[in-house]
Amino acid sequence: MAEENARMRRDVELGSRIHDSVTQGLTAIALTADRLRTAESVASVAPGGTDRPGGQDGDLDDGLAMIVSTARRTLGQVRSVIDVLNGRDEVFAAAPASDRLPALRAMVREGDDRLRRMGFEGRTTIEADGGAAEFVDSAGSAGSAAINPVAWRELVDLLGQLATNIAVHADPQAGAYAIDVRLETGANGPRATVTQSNGVAAAHEGLQGGDRVPHSGRGLALHRARIEALGGSLHTSLEDGVWVLSAVIPLASSLEGEAR
Numbered sequence: 001m002a003e004e005n006a007r008m009r010r011d012v013e014l015g016s017r018i019h020d021s022v023t024q025g026l027t028a029i030a031l032t033a034d035r036l037r038t039a040e041s042v043a044s045v046a047p048g049g050t051d052r053p054g055g056q057d058g059d060l061d062d063g064l065a066m067i068v069s070t071a072r073r074t075l076g077q078v079r080s081v082i083d084v085l086n087g088r089d090e091v092f093a094a095a096p097a098s099d100r101l102p103a104l105r106a107m108v109r110e111g112d113d114r115l116r117r118m119g120f121e122g123r124t125t126i127e128a129d130g131g132a133a134e135f136v137d138s139a140g141s142a143g144s145a146a147i148n149p150v151a152w153r154e155l156v157d158l159l160g161q162l163a164t165n166i167a168v169h170a171d172p173q174a175g176a177y178a179i180d181v182r183l184e185t186g187a188n189g190p191r192a193t194v195t196q197s198n199g200v201a202a203a204h205e206g207l208q209g210g211d212r213v214p215h216s217g218r219g220l221a222l223h224r225a226r227i228e229a230l231g232g233s234l235h236t237s238l239e240d241g242v243w244v245l246s247a248v249i250p251l252a253s254s255l256e257g258e259a260r
Helices: 002-045 057-085 097-117 130-137 149-169 219-229
Strands: 122-128 177-186 189-199 233-239 242-250
Touching: 002 057, 002 219, 097 122, 097 130, 097 149, 097 177, 122 130, 122 149, 130 177, 130 189, 149 177, 149 189, 149 219, 149 242, 219 233, 219 242
Parallel strands: 122 177
Antiparallel strands: 177 189, 189 242, 233 242
16 A cells, blocks of 8 residues: 555656646747747838848847757656656755755746746845755755655655746736745644635636636646655645645655655
8 A cells, every 4th residue: 555655646747747848848838939929920020121030130039049958958857757657866955955046046036037038027036944944955964854856856846837827828917926934844844835816817727918828727636636745745825816736835844755
């Protein structure tokens, strides 16, 4: 039974990760290409408008460079999941403990930058109390709890998915988005608390901007399953045009076989 549960958790995790990799990459590519196409159309009808999008040669080059780099990153992420399915070890859990927080901060800054280029205002903040920061940066030792690499991976993956959801579902005209991450030592051990809020377009039926970005609707359901398997929770609500998500992810190893 324990082996079957572990296999099911692994299947959900890998399904979620490949879903996130593909949807995040293709969403960024689709929105960037659509923005460049729209800008090109505007430039072509403007009086004397023979410039590239935005009237600056660099805009088109930057957009195309983003498409290329996103495609390459997505391919790498998909290949890493395929490697796991083929039984190859991952390097994710083996990364130096001291790199965890800096890498997380760098990742969310990159996500904020991408959203800003798509016309969204907002930011992602990460705060850590002393005990949680020390726990995240430690490699664990005899007699002390070690960070669960599966839980940390879920935190990283969830934040990536939230940025994608903002790009697909949020309304840039409905105010700034906010993603707040707190790493704290709770009564049951270190945990990550994530809160996201953003305005949503009034007429949203699963497509952003016509038929540009269809979505599966499965991303958060997969993350909820991953988080609940870790003993955490994920809740969402939509009221008066404001989307709110809150998630709690325990960070210490607790289930046998999780710290693989």
